[in-house]
Amino acid sequence: MHTSSLQQNILAELDHELANTRKVLERVPYDKADYTPHPKSMPLGKLAAHVVNLLAFKTLFVQADSRDFLDPNAPKPGPTPTSREELLARFDQYSQTLRQALQESYDEQLTHNFQLRRGEQVLMERPRGAALRIMGLNHSIHHRGQLSVYLRLLDIPVPGLYGPSADEPGGF
Structure with a gap:
């Protein structure tokens, strides 16, 4: 009988989601990095950087016991990428670091x-695997x-993530 570990399951899910991400x-158009679909929305470039920077945050769930948002010595993401190439390079680097941390867990x-x-206030406390899935x-x-959605509103073809998108043959 084949058994699968928690670590193997999370790694398989991570690999699938990293490829989709x-x-x-x-497809993020950096010439439109300041685009926002609504005044309360994050600009496109900042949102794309946030998606990438969350990978470093996920690594903390695997390697650390806690994270305090008020800790001035806590690791901070680098500057917001100014090009798709910078964004993808950071994505690849952070993805590899996260995969390695998970493989070593x-x-x-x-x-x-x-x-x-946030200081003394506990915002979340969960088993690391659950934190990685839920908050990661x-x-x-x-x-x-x-x-x-930003891509759709900018008329940029949206890739299929769990099957073909409306922009691909057979999509809907």
């Missing part, structure tokens, strides 16, 4: 709690979905 990021480690704080993968998928 890269498809969307490859083990199931028991992924069941230990991770705590997200799901959070990224949410923002990737926003990016795909």
Whole structure:
């Protein structure tokens, strides 16, 4: 009987979502980086950078016990990329770091709690594997979905993520 570990399941899901995310990021038009579909929306370039920077955040879920948003010494993302090439280079680098951290992890480690704080206020406390899925993968998928709407509104073909999109043969 074949058994699959928590780490293997998360890694398989991560690989699938990273491939889909890269498809969307490859279409981000940096000549329209300031585009916002609504006054409350994040500009396109900043949203794309956020999707990429979340990968570094996910790595913390695997490697650390906690993250305090008020800690001035906590790791911060680099400057906002100014081109698609910079964006994709950072995506590839952060993806590899996250994959490596996950490959070096083990199931028991992924069941230990991770705590997200703002000073003394606990914003979230979950097992690392759950934090990675909920605040990591799901959070990224949410923002990737926003990016795909921006692409649609800019009349840029949207890639198929879970099957063909309306812009691909057989899509709907």
